[in-house]
Amino acid sequence: MNKLSKIVILTLLWSTACTKSAPQAQESHKLKVGLVLDKGGKDDKSFNSGAFRGATKAADELGIELKMVESPDDAAFEPALRSFAERGYPLVLAIGFAQVDAVKKVAPQFPATHFAIVDGVVESPNVSTLMFAEHEGSYLVGYLAGLMSKSAKVGFIGGMDIALIRRFEMGFGAGVKAANPKAEVDVNYVGVNSTAWVNPGRGKELALSQYSRGVDIIFHAAGASGLGVFDAAAERQAYAIGVDSNQNGLKPGRVATSMLKRVDIAVYDVIKEQAAGKFTPGTRSFGLKDNGIDYAVDENNEKLIAPYKVKLDEIRKKIIAGEIKVPDFYTLKKMN
Amino acid sequence: MPKHIYVTIVSLFIGLALSLTLATILGENPGHVFLVLVRGAFGSATDVGYSLFYATPLLLSGLSVAWALQAGLFNIGADGQMTLGGVALAAIGILAHDLPMLVALPLALTLAFLVGGGWGALAGWMKARRGCHEVLTTILLNFIAYGLASFFILRVFKNPESQGPETAVVGGGFQIGALPQWIGGTSPANWTLALALCLIVIYGFIMGRTSLGYFQRLAGEAPQVAARAGVNIGRQTILAMFISGGLAGLAAASPVLGFAFKAREGFTSGVGFIGIAVALLGRKSPLGIVFAALLFGALTKGALELDMDTRFVSRDLATVIQALIVLAVASQVGLHNLWRKVTS
């Protein structure tokens, strides 16, 4: 017992001794922003990466102090949001629809704290909801696919079969038909549960099967499973279209373009507004008009889509102007 | 003090010290990291509540694994049993939406026990009748359980109002209330904790004083002796896996009925597997399980703050600490010998 207590005491002493020598954290008067990412984490090369990029940019340019937390599971959103609020962070960002419940619960308990949530609607006087017009961008890349397809067969591969991805699918299909009324759209989903986002093997399998049926260009909205779609495109010398972030460089020459969902811009904007004292609660939608939704052009696909660029920009203007009504799964299905 | 408690506590400190050393190497101040962990876990009533909230399912999954261990069985399938138990809880909560609590909760908990237990008993039956090793079958049954759970969550009881993979919300009578504020603050810690503690007391009594526990342990610790005394080992095996699975099924009560009020896909967060560590660290004893579950719960909560209050380490440090503690306990024979050399 004697020796045991010695060990205990030594461990504690060592810990506390080190504490005393610790430099005192500097009190800063910078704007503090807390960022709670979804389960994918900041390195998912897509959605969460975008949010992190936007927040980092804000930190660099606006001189705010950023703290980021990755959540291991659903039960950790709530304490993470709460911890930020308790520490007096004036703005807390929740990324992903999985955090809707947590924000609904925590936001009313901290009325002085501002929350922003991406992809899910929370109605509360201190919550700003950031939505994206995914259907608009999908329509645009669908139009491109319709123009590019020589076989008049295009494919769509979704990740998990949920309303959000149906929204992509519906916009994409409308775009394809607008460009080429005779074109067919082949649709597959990777799965019905959350593993559908992280199954590139299955993504590739579905893509190969679509290509075998004559499809020559596929748009994916399948998270990491989409990486398999790019592999299949390279293997079959066919085309694919990326999603969320710029994925043109993943298989240069085989990726026609990427539909960009600029979570980074949305996040940056919210932080900027907060910094300027202009935080506005309520739902805000980012779309083609404010570049929240876009399609990617870079050195990897410049030449490839050059012949279609003029037409695409024309379509984009028409959508922004409201001349083209893109069907929205959300409003059609009366969801959210 | 018995030798093994001694060794466990030493292992604990070794695990902690190694992890803090790791944090030091990464550029953190170990004292600071330690304080963040402690403050995060116990800093306020809400923090304590969260620690208890995380500990609650661990108490039951640890108990589940411990029960099987008493009978000489290694139940790796607690996570799958818990998953199905949770689906059962959500299902009854949706189907019998309007039952009053006095009927609803006993009904739901019994059902979860039976479903989790049935899943466990399946592995027990395969072992008793076909000789399939339970480690293998329980691992494989986990995958089937996850698949079944997905089916029920997404196809049968899907929440039409959410994009997430989750069921609809259970009826009010099925929702287990939060603990009073002075214990759990505004955390989701709920009365399942009391249920878990009661079950652990009962477990201690059953194992120590009753024929049920006696025959389970006899069949587990001295199977050849039991067989020669006329004990039906196969029946004991099935029974053990049934009860173990049932307890794992109850572990779903806190996340499903006490927190989300619905079954989300993957709601176990691996609690069934951490239960193995809890049972081993607690050495199957009631107090040991309580201690280990509270420790792991507190670590989980404390570690969430690491992301916010440290620069170079993340909450994954908690996983490292847990792993190092378990490793230290597992290697305690070696440690004990080292200890003897140092002290002799």
Next chain:
Amino acid sequence: MSLQLETVGLSKTFAHCTALDRVSFRFAPGRIHAVLGENGAGKSTLMKVLFGLYPPTSGEIRVGGEKFEWRSAREAISRGLGMVQQHFTLLENSTVIDNILVGAEVCSALGVLRRSEAIAQLEELLPMRHLSVPWDALVRDLSIGQKQRVEILKLLFRQAQVLFLDEPTAVLTPIEIEEFFVLLRKLRDSGRTIILITHKIGEVLAVCDTYSVLRQGRSIVQGEVKGAVAAEIVEAMIGRTMPDFAVARPAVHGQAALVTRELRVGDAHAEPGLSLHVQRGEIVGIAGVEGSGQSELVDALMGLREFHGSARLFDEELQNTSQVRGLGVALVPEDRLAQALWLEESCYTNMIIGLESAFLKHNIFKRAAIEGTTAAWAKEFDVRAGDLLAPVASLSGGNQQKLVFAREVGGRAPRFVICHQPTRGVDLGAIDLLHRKLVELRNQGLGVLLLSSELDELLKLCDRIYVFYDGQVSGEFTRAQFNRAQIGAAMTGVAHA
């Protein structure tokens, strides 16, 4: 090089007990020394201290007159000591030569094993035909006697001059024991020091030159075997004179208790199988080398394994364990630690295994009743445990076995008793008690089936003996026909006239 080994006032204390208390022995080279003592007398500890596995608490060890402090077994080996454990430490799936070379490889400069060179060295080293074993055979295919020779060869190849042999004859048949003794004498004549750890007086008288007796950790006596009297040695070992074993065995005319017809278990027993019978009031022995089908027979009778043919006890066909137990069968199984005792539990608990229902009320154990009743049984069977709450694992072998008897015989009030190797690893005092109990049971009209590899035990107790060889009955002897040589021959498969 011949070494004299000496201990001077050697003591070894563990946390709570003194295992060796100022032991002073001298082992001269070129002789065979017996180290005698009951279980728990300190023989094993002495060997471990001599062999460097435990540091002594005080006293010293001298090798060739020079004080020596062992720090490890490796050092002991390098100084010419070697030990053959009771349980062999051979790699079953490797060849004999590889087993011998492990850890002492003969290699070329490039590290390639040179087996033929090693074999040449071995054969040069040992001009003894008795030791020859097929070098390329797999160890698992060897007989037990051969395996023991491989163990000894391992030591000789490492230049061992002092050989410790821990109960080496326990696993051998009478014929193998004779061969083994010849080998020991050869080794002695080559100048080596042989130290034989044993509790069998017969062996000491047959092959040893000196005997050293340990009792309760003390060296009691060391003397020359020539001229010594067996009874004196036994007295030195157990600290009192052993009464003669003369128990009246009146003829008891009972009906049939156990009858088996053409019983066969798996492939342990060949056609036509075992047809045995045991009357009430009769002790029937099964002699034979271990592994001749005894364990399978017991398992079949206990309902633990399926079998062909029939087995009837009191005119009822045996089906499963609980039915067999219900018929009043007591079992003293072969492997006490694995099959009879719940090692983690207390002596109390161990005494109610199989008898639980008597101590339950509403499925909860009545502690007071358990403690009261079992304490009485323990007393009746002379179970010496300081505290019956202590784990049964802490008891000596003899007391453990008495506890098993107390449970099976005292607690059960049986009608039929199966005893398998009841006196293995049990001290002489306990053996005497158990033997008396068995004869008492016989005299009360119980049927007793006694399986043992100790021929002396069977000859002493049985009314009739079946001999097993290779899963078959190779001979049957009534008490009037008992003849050590003929039974020994039957054990090796030679049919008797």
